[in-house]
Amino acid sequence: MKQLIVPFLLLFSACRPTSEQGNATGQPVAPANVLTAIEAVRARYAPDGRVAWFKVTAKTSGDSLLITGATNLPAAQQALDSALTASGTKYYNQVDLLPAQALDGEIEAVVNVSVANLRSQPKHAAELATQALLGTPLKVWQKEGGWYLVQTPDHYLAWVDGGAIIRQSPADLAVWLGAGKVIFTPLYGQSYTKPDASAQSVGDLVAGNILLAIGLERGYVKVAYPDGRTAYLKAIECEPLDSWLASRRPTGANLVSSAKRLLGLPYLWGGTSTKGVDCSGFTKTAYFLNGLVIPRDASQQVHTGEAVDTVGHFAQLRPGDLLFFGKTATDSTKEKVIHVGMWIGGSEFIHASNIVRVSSMDAQARNYDAYEHKRFLRARRLLIEKPGDGIFPVGQVFVKLK
Numbered sequence: 001m002k003q004l005i006v007p008f009l010l011l012f013s014a015c016r017p018t019s020e021q022g023n024a025t026g027q028p029v030a031p032a033n034v035l036t037a038i039e040a041v042r043a044r045y046a047p048d049g050r051v052a053w054f055k056v057t058a059k060t061s062g063d064s065l066l067i068t069g070a071t072n073l074p075a076a077q078q079a080l081d082s083a084l085t086a087s088g089t090k091y092y093n094q095v096d097l098l099p100a101q102a103l104d105g106e107i108e109a110v111v112n113v114s115v116a117n118l119r120s121q122p123k124h125a126a127e128l129a130t131q132a133l134l135g136t137p138l139k140v141w142q143k144e145g146g147w148y149l150v151q152t153p154d155h156y157l158a159w160v161d162g163g164a165i166i167r168q169s170p171a172d173l174a175v176w177l178g179a180g181k182v183i184f185t186p187l188y189g190q191s192y193t194k195p196d197a198s199a200q201s202v203g204d205l206v207a208g209n210i211l212l213a214i215g216l217e218r219g220y221v222k223v224a225y226p227d228g229r230t231a232y233l234k235a236i237e238c239e240p241l242d243s244w245l246a247s248r249r250p251t252g253a254n255l256v257s258s259a260k261r262l263l264g265l266p267y268l269w270g271g272t273s274t275k276g277v278d279c280s281g282f283t284k285t286a287y288f289l290n291g292l293v294i295p296r297d298a299s300q301q302v303h304t305g306e307a308v309d310t311v312g313h314f315a316q317l318r319p320g321d322l323l324f325f326g327k328t329a330t331d332s333t334k335e336k337v338i339h340v341g342m343w344i345g346g347s348e349f350i351h352a353s354n355i356v357r358v359s360s361m362d363a364q365a366r367n368y369d370a371y372e373h374k375r376f377l378r379a380r381r382l383l384i385e386k387p388g389d390g391i392f393p394v395g396q397v398f399v400k401l402k
Helices: 032-045 074-086 170-178 241-246 252-261 279-288 370-374
Strands: 003-005 054-061 064-071 091-097 108-111 115-119 128-133 137-144 147-151 157-161 165-168 181-184 188-192 201-206 210-217 220-224 230-234 238-240 306-308 322-327 336-345 348-353 355-360 376-381
Touching (some): 032 054, 032 064, 032 074, 064 074, 074 091, 108 170, 128 157, 137 157, 137 165, 137 170, 147 165, 165 170, 181 241, 201 230, 210 230, 252 279, 252 336, 252 348, 279 336, 279 348
Parallel strands (some): 064 091
Antiparallel strands (some): 054 064, 108 165, 115 128, 115 157, 137 147, 147 157, 181 210, 181 238, 188 230, 210 220, 220 230, 306 376, 322 336
């Protein structure tokens, strides 16, 4: 959306603070009240940049004030327009409302590799922000070179290279979501060109990968990838998605069992798959294997579920509860949640720290973790779902809602 807003006024040429006349290099900068308005809108509509895109700034070009950038929040763009218009500001609105027109309507995507690496910037050298499993639907917002700004079902925003996804129209995605699918259940495996384990591999697989189901053949399930490739999975290594979803029981015992399947997994910053996990990626994966999607990061997970009383003891904890660690608030700093693990009972918790391992809160235990004990903050119970917590069934992601 690019348009000229408000007739020209001499507002800023008449009264600007010294800092608005130029920066250290002599280049003009935007008026302070405009920058303040942008930050106010950002704080209201996109306080967490991990799940809301509002990359907007202001600059001057000659005598013109340009508001540039992009957002996927129509309400935020409208609020900024209203605030600047009410102030009598003359400006050019060059903020792109996403999804970008350059996507030509292909604003959905499905992950086409076992594990897609989603990064903080559109380049391979950028920080790994999170991962998405084969078959996961993604919202596509923007394109930059061969990279796409996408949003995962838990609303996390990051960049993925085009080779890891298949872009689709909303209509095509609806067809895919409505089709019969299977889920791969072992931690690792392969798909094959023929119903034979000695055949050529089509691709690697990890737990939670989802493909379209075509039929059965000699103890193998014929499947299709999002890009149309066909392959075969051992029937004992996959399950119809509908029956798998129906069998999920996220009890404490089941959560702990899933968590222990991941013991020894390497720590990987940004990892949310059995190829490697960070602390919150580990808890997220354990819950996913039990049919629940929870928020991505520890600082988001800490706002889910219900608080558990742990003042002075851990007696009220149940297996499956999440423990959060970090820095307590001070008079000058806010609390900072840095780490998360899962309580498994018997004074022990399991977490991703160097590797996925079991530690104890008991100072007499051989695996006592004094470091984590000292920075323990609180515990939450996610088994009791609440609206707005960011917890929802896996089926809501992979199955077309009737």
